[in-house]
Amino acid sequence: MVDDVPLAGLAGQTIAGVLMAAGRQSWRTTGRRSRPRGVFCGIGVCFDCLVTVNGLPDVRACQRHAADGDEVTTHA
Ligand code: FES
Structure with missing residues (x-):
């Protein structure tokens, strides 16, 4: 979940990779x-x-691999 919205990613993808794949260019x-x-x-x-x-x-x-169940909060 990113800001209470479910986002899917691929195995091995970083949180930044998941965010960018979802179309986010900035998040704070x-x-x-x-x-x-x-x-x-x-x-x-x-x-x-x-x-x-x-x-x-x-x-x-960019350094943290996303994991199932992660709760990510951005600061945008
Ligand atoms: S983009 Fe993550 S530390 Fe620079």
């Missing part, structure tokens, strides 16, 4: 200027892709 905004952010580096360096997974905040969506 910056604190100061409310600029959209999603995947930028895709390798775990920039922290632009942060989401909350199963209540754990600040998870890098």
